[in-house]
Amino acid sequence: MKTVQRLLPFITLIILFAALSIATPHFLTATNLSSVVRQTAVFNIMALGMTLIIISSGVDLSVGSILAMGGLMGTMAMSKGQPILAGVLVGILTGGVFGLINGALITRLNISPFIVTLGTMGIVRGLALVVSNGLPVHEIPKAFSFLGEGTVIGVPFVLLLLVACALFVHFLLDHTRLGRYTFAIGSNVDAAIYAGIPVKFHTTAIYAIGGLLTGLAGMIEASRLMTGQPTAGQGYELQAIAAVVIGGGSLRGGEGSVTGTLIGGFIMGLLANGCDLLGINPYWQQVIIGAVIILAVSVDELRKRRAV
Amino acid sequence: MLLELKGVEKRFGGVVALRKGDLSVEAGEVHLVMGENGAGKSTMMKIIAGMYERDGGEMKWRGESVNFANPVEAAKCGIAMVHQESLLAPHLTVAENIFLGREMSNRFGLVDRGAMFDRARRLIEEHHFPLKAEWKVERLSPAGKQLVEICRAIEHGSSLLIFDEPTSSLSEAETHEVFKIVRTLRDRGTGVIYITHRMDELRSVGDKVTILRDGETVHSESMATLSTRNMIRYMVGREVASLYVREPVPPGKEMLRVHNLTSPPAVKDVSLTVRAGEIVGLAGLIGAGRTELCRAIFGLDQPSEGQIWVGDQQVAIRNPRDAVRYGIALIPEDRQKTGLARELPISWNVAMANVPSQYGILNHGAEQDMTAKSIERLRIRCDSGAQKAGRLSGGNQQKVVISKWVARGAQVFLFDEPTRGIDIGAKVEVFEVMDELARQGAAILMVSSELPELLQVADRILVMRQGHLAGELPGRTTQEEIMRLATLPSSGTELEEL
Numbered sequence: 098m099k100t101v102q103r104l105l106p107f108i109t110l111i112i113l114f115a116a117l118s119i120a121t122p123h124f125l126t127a128t129n130l131s132s133v134v135r136q137t138a139v140f141n142i143m144a145l146g147m148t149l150i151i152i153s154s155g156v157d158l159s160v161g162s163i164l165a166m167g168g169l170m171g172t173m174a175m176s177k178g179q180p181i182l183a184g185v186l187v188g189i190l191t192g193g194v195f196g197l198i199n200g201a202l203i204t205r206l207n208i209s210p211f212i213v214t215l216g217t218m219g220i221v222r223g224l225a226l227v228v229s230n231g232l233p234v235h236e237i238p239k240a241f242s243f244l245g246e247g248t249v250i251g252v253p254f255v256l257l258l259l260v261a262c263a264l265f266v267h268f269l270l271d272h273t274r275l276g277r278y279t280f281a282i283g284s285n286v287d288a289a290i291y292a293g294i295p296v297k298f299h300t301t302a303i304y305a306i307g308g309l310l311t312g313l314a315g316m317i318e319a320s321r322l323m324t325g326q327p328t329a330g331q332g333y334e335l336q337a338i339a340a341v342v343i344g345g346g347s348l349r350g351g352e353g354s355v356t357g358t359l360i361g362g363f364i365m366g367l368l369a370n371g372c373d374l375l376g377i378n379p380y381w382q383q384v385i386i387g388a389v390i391i392l393a394v395s396v397d398e399l400r401k402r403r404a405v
Numbered sequence: 406m407l408l409e410l411k412g413v414e415k416r417f418g419g420v421v422a423l424r425k426g427d428l429s430v431e432a433g434e435v436h437l438v439m440g441e442n443g444a445g446k447s448t449m450m451k452i453i454a455g456m457y458e459r460d461g462g463e464m465k466w467r468g469e470s471v472n473f474a475n476p477v478e479a480a481k482c483g484i485a486m487v488h489q490e491s492l493l494a495p496h497l498t499v500a501e502n503i504f505l506g507r508e509m510s511n512r513f514g515l516v517d518r519g520a521m522f523d524r525a526r527r528l529i530e531e532h533h534f535p536l537k538a539e540w541k542v543e544r545l546s547p548a549g550k551q552l553v554e555i556c557r558a559i560e561h562g563s564s565l566l567i568f569d570e571p572t573s574s575l576s577e578a579e580t581h582e583v584f585k586i587v588r589t590l591r592d593r594g595t596g597v598i599y600i601t602h603r604m605d606e607l608r609s610v611g612d613k614v615t616i617l618r619d620g621e622t623v624h625s626e627s628m629a630t631l632s633t634r635n636m637i638r639y640m641v642g643r644e645v646a647s648l649y650v651r652e653p654v655p656p657g658k659e660m661l662r663v664h665n666l667t668s669p670p671a672v673k674d675v676s677l678t679v680r681a682g683e684i685v686g687l688a689g690l691i692g693a694g695r696t697e698l699c700r701a702i703f704g705l706d707q708p709s710e711g712q713i714w715v716g717d718q719q720v721a722i723r724n725p726r727d728a729v730r731y732g733i734a735l736i737p738e739d740r741q742k743t744g745l746a747r748e749l750p751i752s753w754n755v756a757m758a759n760v761p762s763q764y765g766i767l768n769h770g771a772e773q774d775m776t777a778k779s780i781e782r783l784r785i786r787c788d789s790g791a792q793k794a795g796r797l798s799g800g801n802q803q804k805v806v807i808s809k810w811v812a813r814g815a816q817v818f819l820f821d822e823p824t825r826g827i828d829i830g831a832k833v834e835v836f837e838v839m840d841e842l843a844r845q846g847a848a849i850l851m852v853s854s855e856l857p858e859l860l861q862v863a864d865r866i867l868v869m870r871q872g873h874l875a876g877e878l879p880g881r882t883t884q885e886e887i888m889r890l891a892t893l894p895s896s897g898t899e900l901e902e903l
Binding site: 271272273274275276277278280281284285287288289290291292293294295351352 | 703744757
């Protein structure tokens, strides 16, 4: 019974997948599935970074803004004649820098992550608009579209990127000291301090890594749109948080996993896709997704309460 | 009879906090409830005030059997409690706090602020409290907050008022003020229960005294006939002492030296040394500054003055990381809050201060070995190292916390109340672990409020009172000697006066 409950998100995903396969013939096609993968890859990659942050008992509301900033800086570099690879790196590093700033503010000023990133959400969005003058960047080399739309032997390239990022974060969490400290800080920050763990350093590093992943997501988004949009990624932070939480992450910290987050991300992706295919009004989609978040978390809480 | 308790019981999980609580309080009487830390006083009061439900026994209010499910029901009967830690709403004013939950309303059903403030002002004037109705509670000193709670109780016409160690946070003058209020209340026919374990303040307030020890009421007598000597004897008891006695080892070189350490406000000019193989006890009442001394040594608080040596090296400890680097370990008083990551596996807790890794990559095998060794060496009873640490019993949780430092190879151990909340058998096992560490050359400073424990384990005992070191006693001293140093302002002459 316990295992069934723990596997609930995964079972939900399977049921959702099966139901959609039966409900509409347009679902189980290569074109549709690869479009689901492409659509979900952006916020799935963000959600992987968010997983680390949420396990450490933090949250990052500024990832939507950082995504826009990363995409913008990367495409601007390309439009100024930099090679594509350099542009992508610029985008990723931009994300990393803003993540680092978030982490530094949280640990040095000792302000809650919610407040700090609420502030930087506005600041970074504003800066993106200032830098771009509010205008999207269009002069991008054609080949850049490969990042978001290309395929390698029939597999969407973004899927490979997502898998690589997932393995990376999984490795961080399960096989590095940083990952261990992330759980320790999130589970009981006082115990971590008492054990002599450099809490501030590692907290900052966690936000920086989240920023790097968000920067990459920003470049994928830019590649899919073939523009650098200062207004990109609005509301994505909530999608990313929702994915983590549906996958069993707890905002109280100390809990969460890469597989859980990916399952959560795909549940949200399939819901959106299913609603589209079934011709459900997009306004209702928001209602459904919101309800699923609350449902998923309350089921999880119930399981934990019973386990105690 | 206003209130009567007979054989009241309370358990928290496996821990018995109160096993046989008897108490009878008359109207117009100040009844002292005394006992060592952890004797069950606070638990008993919380049952009376409806904050806990009892697991057994009988409670009668004005002769009728009662069972309070929550503090509101107790308050309706006229029972109010002034808490050790303030339970007020800090952002509201004094007047709003006095009427919290029972706001006065006008005929439209709206809160009548004017009437409330008037009433509060009159109340404060009547008792000459140094308060103003408009003040925000967050600005008040601990004493001021207690006065607000007292106002609340008076305003609600309580016929039984419980003071839970009210003077532990008060100054001398404030203490006298509280005593005056207590007497006034008594003269008006209010029953007062007053919890304390400070000898020096008893005679002036109490009519009757009930003494608790290890969760049991052991004695009840009129204050006038009970001598201080007998009171201490009832409080400390005798029988536990035979359970475990440590054989001291000849001490080696000096491992920890603290010189003139001051960490405001709680630690004042403390000097001490601990040598390899030694277990030094640190006794004193709650609030004497023992925990704060450990915090200052461990870098959790910044001392304003003083030096620390570890081995023969003078060290600057700015944070716990520095302390850990110099081989100092703190086993904190509040295990759940600061010692253990309850939701994480035992193995992760064991490895927390010393994660086996190379270039940041974990060595899972080494971690498992480390855990297996710790489980075996400290006899941690668990299913496996993968079990969540929070699922273990109190004693085994404590062993996990200790093993974190053993795995780290710490040499100086600060044990703050190491046996709090764990049962007798596990206590002895914790002592055995401490003894083993000392035998292998560790230096141990052990804070404990349980005097029999200190007598069993410590080679010598330092006693703190109000931030200062009040004296040093040999390990084979008596509980009376410790209590004397811990409670009395100065030398033995004043004991005779009491």
